[in-house]
Every structure is written in structure tokens, then in C-alpha cells.
Amino acid sequence: MVTLIVGSFSFIMFFIWEYSASRLRLYFGSFMFPWVTLILSHTLSITIPVWKSYKYSFDISKLASFHDKRISRSKKYEQFEKVLADPDLFKLYKACAVACFCTELILFLEEYQFLKMLVAKCCTPTKKCLFPPPPTPKLHVSDDIHITFNEENLFIKESLPPLSPASYISTPCTKSIVETVSAASWIPFPYELRTDYRMFYNSYLDLNSDLAINFSGSIVNTVKNMIANDQFELSMYENAREETLTLLYVNTFEKFLRMFESEIRSKKILDN
Numbered sequence: 001m002v003t004l005i006v007g008s009f010s011f012i013m014f015f016i017w018e019y020s021a022s023r024l025r026l027y028f029g030s031f032m033f034p035w036v037t038l039i040l041s042h043t044l045s046i047t048i049p050v051w052k053s054y055k056y057s058f059d060i061s062k063l064a065s066f067h068d069k070r071i072s073r074s075k076k077y078e079q080f081e082k083v084l085a086d087p088d089l090f091k092l093y094k095a096c097a098v099a100c101f102c103t104e105l106i107l108f109l110e111e112y113q114f115l116k117m118l119v120a121k122c123c124t125p126t127k128k129c130l131f132p133p134p135p136t137p138k139l140h141v142s143d144d145i146h147i148t149f150n151e152e153n154l155f156i157k158e159s160l161p162p163l164s165p166a167s168y169i170s171t172p173c174t175k176s177i178v179e180t181v182s183a184a185s186w187i188p189f190p191y192e193l194r195t196d197y198r199m200f201y202n203s204y205l206d207l208n209s210d211l212a213i214n215f216s217g218s219i220v221n222t223v224k225n226m227i228a229n230d231q232f233e234l235s236m237y238e239n240a241r242e243e244t245l246t247l248l249y250v251n252t253f254e255k256f257l258r259m260f261e262s263e264i265r266s267k268k269i270l271d272n
Contacts, residue, residue, distance in 0.1 A: 010037040080249050082269045083256070084109075085172035092263060096256040097248065104211040105248045108204045109173040112241055115193075115200060116177050117170070119234055122190045123183045174245065176238050184234040197232055205240065215243055 083089045097106040171180040178185045204213050205220050219239050226236055257264065264270055 010034060076253070077249060079269055080253050081172075081174040083253075083264065084174050084245075086267060086269070089260070089264065089267060089269075090172075092260045093252075093256055096252055096259055099259070100252045100255055102248060102252055104204065104213050105244050105252075107211060108213060108244050109241075109248075111200055111203065112237065112244075113173055115196060115237070116180055118193055118196055119177050119184055120170075120181050122193065123181045123187060173241075176235070176241065178235050178238070181234075187234070189232040189234060193234075194232055197236070198227060200237065201227055213240075213244060213247070215240055219243060 083093060094106050097103055201223055203209055203211050205215060205223055206212060207220070223236055223240065226232065
């Protein structure tokens with residue numbers, strides 16, 4: 001778009017300069033306009049965006065410590081967490097992430113929430129486990145070899161409470177799996193979750209994936225070695241989640257505040 005606008009202006013000025021400004025052509029040739037187009041296009045399309053990127057760039061190897069020491073203590077980051085915890089604002093944040101070309105970060109958090117739900121499901125006991133086993137029916141054999149059952153112990157009494165599905169704890173993406181399900185810090189890794197955890201790695205940490213996030217090498221190598229050695233842990237993606245939140249905050253939150261200021265103020269998040 002920049003090249004189109006500047007090029008159109010230079011094209012018009014070339015012919016005006018060539019046929020209507022004969023005296024000025026003695027000092028400035030009409031072919032200066034293609035050079036002006038080239039310089040302006042390069043400056044506006046490449047130089048300025050690269051400068052802005054460098055200005056707001058962060059050493060990826062220091063993101064984890066930056067998250068702990070600076071961002072997590074700031075009031076603005078607390079507002080960022082409240083935005084992600086609000087379902088309505090989170091939907092708007094997805095639109096902002098798309099506009100900032102950070103779609104993979106939002107998808108990572110949504111898939112992480114799905115993993116969290118699966119972990120909660122595996123770690124939450126159902127009421128069925130609290131019931132004692134049904135009593136063993138007692139047999140009575142008479143002298144004429146007639147077998148009868150004790151009807152009182154044949155079936156479970158109707159006074160037992162009915163079974164109901166377990167309710168699984170849900171927390172926003174700013175809360176880790178361990179913070180949501182405390183048992184996840186010590187129980188063995190459920191075998192049925194290996195496929196889901198492996199697919200999560202293939203989607204967001206594998207360098208060959210279309211949705212690969214630019215994580216630090218230490219995070220990627222640690223998770224990669226755990227999977228290669230079949231040493232899965234329920235909390236193996238926590239460092240990746242923290243780094244994703246940091247990347248999302250640094251690259252998108254300021255723009256989100258500008259894009260949806262009225263919606264944020266209606267939630268009274270900025271007032272706290």
C-alpha cells in the first residue's frame with residue numbers, strides 16, 4: 001500500500017516535471033522521482049518497522065526472569081491477567097492477537113486450557129469411588145437342597161445417594177495446571193494423556209510446525225528430551241505457558257487497550 005501511494009504520486013510528478021517545469025529540470029532531473037519512490041518505500045515499509053521491532057524487542061533467553069521480576073509485579077500486567085480471565089474480553093483479545101499476527105499464542109493458551117481440563121478430569125475422583133462395594137449375597141441351603149438368597153443383602157439399598165458426574169475445576173489460562181489441580185504436582189502421569197501432550201508439543205514447540213512459537217532453546221530442548229525419553233510430566237509445559245503469556249503481553253496488550261478501550265472500561269478492569 002505504501003509503495004502504491006508513493007509510486008502513484010511520483011508517477012504524476014514525473015510527467016509534470018518533465019513537461020511543465022523546464023527550468024527546474026536544469027537543476028533537478030525528473031528521474032529523481034523514481035529514486036524518491038524507492039527510498040520512501042524502503043524507509044516506510046522496512047526501515048521503520050524494523051526499528052520499532054528492535055525498540056520493543058526482548059532477549060528471548062531472559063523472558064522467564066523478566067516475567068518474574070518485572071512484568072508480574074506491574075499493575076498493567078495485573079490488568080492483562082484480568083482481561084484474559086474474563087470470557088468476553090478474552091474473545092476480543094483473540095481478534096487483537098490476529099491483528100497483531102500472534103494467532104499461535106492465543107491458540108496455545110486455548111489448547112493449554114484443554115489440557116488442563118483433561119488433567120482435572122483424570123485427577124478428580126468421582127463419587128463412585130466413595131461408595132463401599134456391594135455386600136456379598138448370603139446363600140441358604142435347606143435339607144432338600146433348595147437354595148435361597150437373603151433378600152436384604154441381594155441389592156444395594158435405595159437409600160444410597162445417586163451417582164452424579166464429577167464437577168471439574170476450571171481456572172483461566174493465567175493459572176497453571178498445578179495451581180488448578182494440586183494433585184498434578186505429585187501423581188504419576190496418566191497414560192491416556194500421552195497422545196494429547198505429544199500433539200501439543202508437535203503443534204507449538206516443534207520447529208517444523210506451522211504454529212511453532214519462538215520459545216527459548218532451553219524450553220524446547222527440555223520438553224523434547226522428556227518426550228524422547230518417555231518422561232512425561234503433567235507440569236512439563238508450565239515454562240512454555242509463562243513465556244507465551246509474556247510474549248502476548250509484550251506484543252499485543254498495548255494495542256488491545258487502544259482497540260477495545262470502551263469494552264474494557266465497561267468491565268471496570270482499568271479502575272482497579
